[in-house]
Amino acid sequence: MVAVTLERVSKKYRRGGDILARRLGEGSGSHEGQPGTGEFITALADVSLEVRDGETLSIIGPSGSGKSTLLRVVAGLEQPDTGRVLYNGKDMADIPPKERGIGMVFQNYALYPHMESRMNLGFFFLVRKRAQEIPERVRVTAEIMGLGFEQLLSRRPPELSGGQQQRVAIARCICRDPQLFLLDEPLSNLDAKLRSSTRVEIKRLLRRFGITTLYVTHDLTEALALGDRIAVLNEGKLEQVGPYSELVERPVNVFVATFVNTPPMNILPAHYNRAAHEAVIGAVHLALPPGSYTDAPSEILVGIRAQDVLPRGAPGVLPLAVEVVEPLIAERAQLVHGRLNGHPFTAKLSAEWQVMPGQLIWLDVPPERIYVFDARTQRLLA
Ligand SMILES: Nc1ncnc2c1ncn2[C@@H]1O[C@H](COP(=O)(O)OP(=O)(O)OP(=O)(O)O)[C@@H](O)[C@H]1O
């Protein structure tokens, strides 16, 4: 098994490096090869990260935040411009991808379309003149993959459903006995139902092997179901890495706070009244948690999670002008979207409350559930 370290890894792409990048370049009116700003796209900016031996690290971030680039750099399919990638402390700069003992699964599976599943699993050994190992490898892998996998072995990819192709792609990885699993949005092609069952299956396999895994997704549910820890990328920067509970309880900045919460944490611009230790949001005066914001600036952002507000019968602190009510049947709850002092705000309330669009409701929030960020730097204030 292997621990992976990224040491201050940066990676830029030249605009026009591929079709997508060229399109982006056109959109912003810049021209390929022209000197000056906008010639390069920063895919990874000074990323340092430790993936522990045997852990599954989920990597989440918006589209274009550098998730796939990070995987490709770890795999050795791309070289970082600066910084190093180490496996068990050993610099991998000179080790080609095929000698790194990795198994990769991509969104589009990349199975060989003309080969039966059996051969998709075995091809790796065939080209390495180890064909004699194939039957036993395939047998063991099918056993690991569990019920129903045998039947897939004699079919070619066009004869398999998306979910089945995904299982074959994963089996092809397992078959090679990898020391490191790199999965890039492996479930994004599947429909919701198949996605959740395949997610459970992947989790079972990862548990069973304890193979070090990097799992890229922009689905938060998936990230937290599979990852022992979660790394949040934004515009090539690693914003925070930790167990989900830590990201939720102590997000380092506004980006993480909104990204790891569903619905996203509400963020309200406010003034900080130092004397009263309260946030002033229009006519609303909100008592802040006891704590020393001795260095708090006068312009702050108040963060409140949708599920942390409590409705009050009598007028209370936060007036929410209700616009849209969205029932969450399974949770016996509802999302109440509206405006608070002109700013969008969402509250998650128990279904027993009768809430109608057009209504003004009053919400209370326990001071200890309030987050305070510096409005300029967007960072959480301790
Ligand atoms: N070969 C390339 N040439 C030029 N630019 C590239 C290339 N590959 C990626 N990029 C750019 O680098 C940035 C990061 O891309 P990357 O594919 O790592 O994002 P991602 O987080 O995986 O996004 P998605 O969720 O959409 O898959 C993007 O701005 C992208 O356009």
Ligand SMILES: [Mg+2]
């Ligand atoms: Mg990607």
